[in-house]
Amino acid sequence: MQLNLNGKNIEIAEDLRDEPLIWTLHDRLQLNGSRYGCGAGWCGSCTVILDGKATRSCQTKTSQAVGKSLITLEGLANGDKLHPVQQAFLENPLQCCYCMTGHIMTAVVLLENTANPSSVQIDAAMDANLCRCGGYNNIRQNVARASEIARGAT
Amino acid sequence: MKPTAEMRWKTTRRRLLIGAGSLGVLGVGGYFGFKAAIPTLVDQIATESGGGSGPTQPLFWFAIDPKTGITLYVPKGEMGQAVQSVMAQLAAEELELEPMQLQIAFANSSQGFADLHGTFASSSTTSLYQPVRQAAANLREMLRSEAATQLGVPLSEVIVSRGTCFARTKPNKKLAFSQIVAAKKGEWVEPTTATLKSRQQFITIGKNTPRVDVPAKIIGEAQYGIQARAAGMLYGAVARAPRFGATLRSGNAGQAETMPGVKKVVIDVANNFAGVVADTRTRAKNALAKLQLEYTGGSNIGQTELESLVTARAGQGTVVRNIGNIGELNLEAAYRTPLAAHAHLEPLTALVSVTSNLIEAWVSTQSVALETAALEQQFGTNRKIIVYGMQMGGSFGRKGNQTAVLEAAMLSQAVGAPVHIAWTREEEMQHSFYRQPSHTVLRGNVDSNGKIISLEHTVASGDILTGSFDPAIISPILAVGYQIDPGIFTGLFSPYAMTNYRVHTRLVELPIPTGLWRGLGLFPHVFALESFTDELAHQTKQDPLEFRLNNLGADLQARRLKAVLEAVKIKSDWTTPNPRNTARGVACSFSSNTAVAMVVEVQVQNQIITVTRVSIAIDCGLVVNPNGAALQAKGSVVMGLSSTLIEKIVVENGAVQQKNFDDYPLLRLKQTPPRIDVHFVESDLDPQGMGEPVIGPVGAAVANAVFALTGQRLRELPLKLES
Ligand code: FES
Numbered sequence: 001m002q003l004n005l006n007g008k009n010i011e012i013a014e015d016l017r018d019e020p021l022i023w024t025l026h027d028r029l030q031l032n033g034s035r036y037g038c039g040a041g042w043c044g045s046c047t048v049i050l051d052g053k054a055t056r057s058c059q060t061k062t063s064q065a066v067g068k069s070l071i072t073l074e075g076l077a078n079g080d081k082l083h084p085v086q087q088a089f090l091e092n093p094l095q096c097c098y099c100m101t102g103h104i105m106t107a108v109v110l111l112e113n114t115a116n117p118s119s120v121q122i123d124a125a126m127d128a129n130l131c132r133c134g135g136y137n138n139i140r141q142n143v144a145r146a147s148e149i150a151r152g153a154t
Numbered sequence: 155m156k157p158t159a160e161m162r163w164k165t166t167r168r169r170l171l172i173g174a175g176s177l178g179v180l181g182v183g184g185y186f187g188f189k190a191a192i193p194t195l196v197d198q199i200a201t202e203s204g205g206g207s208g209p210t211q212p213l214f215w216f217a218i219d220p221k222t223g224i225t226l227y228v229p230k231g232e233m234g235q236a237v238q239s240v241m242a243q244l245a246a247e248e249l250e251l252e253p254m255q256l257q258i259a260f261a262n263s264s265q266g267f268a269d270l271h272g273t274f275a276s277s278s279t280t281s282l283y284q285p286v287r288q289a290a291a292n293l294r295e296m297l298r299s300e301a302a303t304q305l306g307v308p309l310s311e312v313i314v315s316r317g318t319c320f321a322r323t324k325p326n327k328k329l330a331f332s333q334i335v336a337a338k339k340g341e342w343v344e345p346t347t348a349t350l351k352s353r354q355q356f357i358t359i360g361k362n363t364p365r366v367d368v369p370a371k372i373i374g375e376a377q378y379g380i381q382a383r384a385a386g387m388l389y390g391a392v393a394r395a396p397r398f399g400a401t402l403r404s405g406n407a408g409q410a411e412t413m414p415g416v417k418k419v420v421i422d423v424a425n426n427f428a429g430v431v432a433d434t435r436t437r438a439k440n441a442l443a444k445l446q447l448e449y450t451g452g453s454n455i456g457q458t459e460l461e462s463l464v465t466a467r468a469g470q471g472t473v474v475r476n477i478g479n480i481g482e483l484n485l486e487a488a489y490r491t492p493l494a495a496h497a498h499l500e501p502l503t504a505l506v507s508v509t510s511n512l513i514e515a516w517v518s519t520q521s522v523a524l525e526t527a528a529l530e531q532q533f534g535t536n537r538k539i540i541v542y543g544m545q546m547g548g549s550f551g552r553k554g555n556q557t558a559v560l561e562a563a564m565l566s567q568a569v570g571a572p573v574h575i576a577w578t579r580e581e582e583m584q585h586s587f588y589r590q591p592s593h594t595v596l597r598g599n600v601d602s603n604g605k606i607i608s609l610e611h612t613v614a615s616g617d618i619l620t621g622s623f624d625p626a627i628i629s630p631i632l633a634v635g636y637q638i639d640p641g642i643f644t645g646l647f648s649p650y651a652m653t654n655y656r657v658h659t660r661l662v663e664l665p666i667p668t669g670l671w672r673g674l675g676l677f678p679h680v681f682a683l684e685s686f687t688d689e690l691a692h693q694t695k696q697d698p699l700e701f702r703l704n705n706l707g708a709d710l711q712a713r714r715l716k717a718v719l720e721a722v723k724i725k726s727d728w729t730t731p732n733p734r735n736t737a738r739g740v741a742c743s744f745s746s747n748t749a750v751a752m753v754v755e756v757q758v759q760n761q762i763i764t765v766t767r768v769s770i771a772i773d774c775g776l777v778v779n780p781n782g783a784a785l786q787a788k789g790s791v792v793m794g795l796s797s798t799l800i801e802k803i804v805v806e807n808g809a810v811q812q813k814n815f816d817d818y819p820l821l822r823l824k825q826t827p828p829r830i831d832v833h834f835v836e837s838d839l840d841p842q843g844m845g846e847p848v849i850g851p852v853g854a855a856v857a858n859a860v861f862a863l864t865g866q867r868l869r870e871l872p873l874k875l876e877s
């Protein structure tokens with residue numbers, strides 16, 4: 001079975017077909033950007049981008065990612081250059097940052113579809129991702145800031 | 155800058171440095187074990203403040219390697235409080251460096267200063283403010299004096315700047331710290347008390363220096379405990395009893411042993427333990443589900459019984475404060491707070507490798523020392539034990555608990571390979587320990603000048619501190635004079651000046667484990683106390699904020715509370731009319747030697763309470779990193795609002811009813827007030843606690859605002875309006 005992970009094709013053992021994608025990424029491929037929070041679709045920490053859609057990797061079988069473009073936190077930066085969303089979260093971090101993968105991946109997809117989102121659109125897009133440390137206002141600011149960086153409106 | 159005393163290091167006592175075949179690496183020395191810590195821990199609990207403790211010898215904190223530079227070993231767990239960054243700031247200040255020039259590592263249990271306190275009680279910055287700076291200053295002076303020798307100039311001529319030493323007259327010939335260490339011959343002499351900078355001289359302390367841990371987290375390089383890895387590691391899953399207190403009576407592996415990927419099934423009835431090891435987590439869980447296990451005994455407690463057990467009766471329980479004579483009391487009210495979960499996003503995890511001569515553990519933990527002690531107790535001290543603290547994805551008190559490390563160790567021993575355990579969300583929700591439920595009865599009266607004359611304060615509360623630790627560890631602490639749960643004191647006492655004040659507490663033994671949760675007793679206590687303060691103010695038709703100012707005394711704590719109340723009055727526009735359909739509520743609290751006052755603004759629509767704005771004024775002493783401290787404050791508000799408006803763990807038949815974030819929702823982004831303004835009041839004090847104090851006033855401030863808006867006085871959390 002082959003995955004297209006962050007632009008590269010990689011071979012994955014057949015016996016992982018039914019394995020939740022999060023664990024294939026987390027344990028087999030040892031990608032630390034994948035974060036388990038609830039395993040049930042409620043928290044959003046495990047979000048990846050599958051064919052351009054923000055997707056809960058805990059609710060996705062590994063085989064469901066076959067033949068699709070799969071992007072994880074590790075695949076966002078371009079060499080040393082952080083993605084604008086990463087840049088914004090670096091400048092204005094959260095607390096433990098465990099949830100941050102989910103917020104970043106969700107925001108990347110939002111900005112791909114809506115380059116300059118309103119605060120209402122930001123709230124709507126980001127609301128399904130939990131942050132127990134309570135960094136929600138930083139998250140709101142960071143999405144707006146990332147949109148500025150991406151649009152060159154620094 | 156002159157050392158007032160010096161001490162010659164003995165190579166025997168702390169395996170140090172020079173000529174030890176280590177290329178001139180100035181290295182981290184020994185390990186201060188846990189046992190010596192107990193008296194200090196007791197002091198800390200007693201005074202409710204971190205105090206300044208910990209060795210100040212540089213080598214417990216720093217290693218200088220010509221190749222990798224200077225490493226600071228941080229003895230606290232990182233769970234989002236930016237402790238690594240704050241420690242880097244403190245050290246960099248005295249070492250004359252940029253914080254980013256330091257490498258930061260967690261002190262493990264064999265290297266660095268094994269933290270005696272663990273990472274608890276908002277004490278990280280408070281307790282390390284002095285020793286880290288002192289150790290850094292001592293190290294600076296050692297390097298400076300060695301630089302004088304190497305440069306051939308008198309000590310007074312040597313300047314330290316940006317990680318180098320040079321002679322005043324020859325600023326171009328700079329010696330990097332690592333060069334100085336590499337060229338050193340003979341023994342180092344350590345000044346024990348190099349002079350520290352005064353506050354006016356600070357360059358990095360007080361600035362918003364960047365977080366040192368975030369760059370690795372933003373690109374997926376940082377490893378949280380759940381991502382700990384070792385060659386040949388396997389995954390464990392552990393059976394949980396269906397009711398609190400139930401024990402394993404019998405067990406049968408069933409088909410589990412032959413399922414794909416399963417390496418070991420352990421059923422150990424004598425030790426009340428059953429678990430599976432497999433090559434993936436999923437397979438371990440699937441096999442675990444096939445075990446045929448029978449449990450016996452345990453509790454069948456339900457919510458009604460729980461609440462009736464946790465019911466305070468005015469004037470009953472141990473008297474913990476008694477001033478004056480309580481006379482007639484004309485206002486009485488009772489308040490209740492429920493069980494609550496920590497809901498840290500990264501669950502409890504540990505990776506443990508047990509071999510015949512070495513046990514290594516990589517753990518998400520608030521205390522490397524407690525994990526080490528637990529392993530020593532289980533496996534004896536014949537083997538070397540090393541515990542490495544990992545990055546934590548939140549904790550809030552939860553990861554002061556050694557369950558996962560012991561489970562992984564037992565399974566590793568059984569299978570003969572490293573085993574990783576990560577609890578699932580369902581396990582965390584149903585088999586953890588919880589914030590203690592509480593019930594508080596307050597009775598009081600106020601004179602015609604609006605002064606509180608008498609207050610009688612009775613608290614019934616589930617266990618806070620004793621249950622969270624292994625009894626072997628906690629009992630020496632309890633033996634030093636506590637008859638009652640020491641955790642009860644955080645935020646317990648009313649801050650107001652009263653002639654007559656009596657406080658009774660009763661520790662209710664419950665069949666449900668309860669314990670450390672952000673702020674211990676703080677959040678439940680202040681909800682009750684500050685709601686009642688509001689009731690007293692309204693009874694006598696006083697402005698609630700002025701009423702508080704009027705009732706605070708003249709001691710330092712009261713003066714600091716007055717200052718934050720005055721500040722929040724301005725920041726929240728308290729004296730201007732409320733925006734349409736909103737009302738404001740105020741509350742304040744004092745804990746970890748930090749004063750907090752908070753005003754919240756609420757709206758109600760269709761019986762749903764929405765908080766639209768929060769203003770906070772804080773006196774937490776010197777603020778080392780304003781952005782970091784403000785983030786702690788905002789996070790405390792969000793967590794406090796979640797507890798105030800939503801969260802409640804319910805038990806039936808001896809088991810928790812909630813399973814995951816669908817039936818135990820947390821506050822979400824849309825429910826978070828876009829405006830949470832944090833204002834720090836100038837203070838001459840050293841840094842005080844910041845991780846917990848701000849959660850104190852949240853519940854009462856919201857309930858008080860709801861009363862101001864609707865006239866309904868809600869006395870139970872989570873707040874629910876009657877239709
Ligand atoms: S871990 Fe996937 S949504 Fe929570």
Ligand code: FES
Pocket residue numbers: 094095096097098099100130131132133134135234499547548
């Ligand atoms: S920063 Fe800790 S959960 Fe979001």
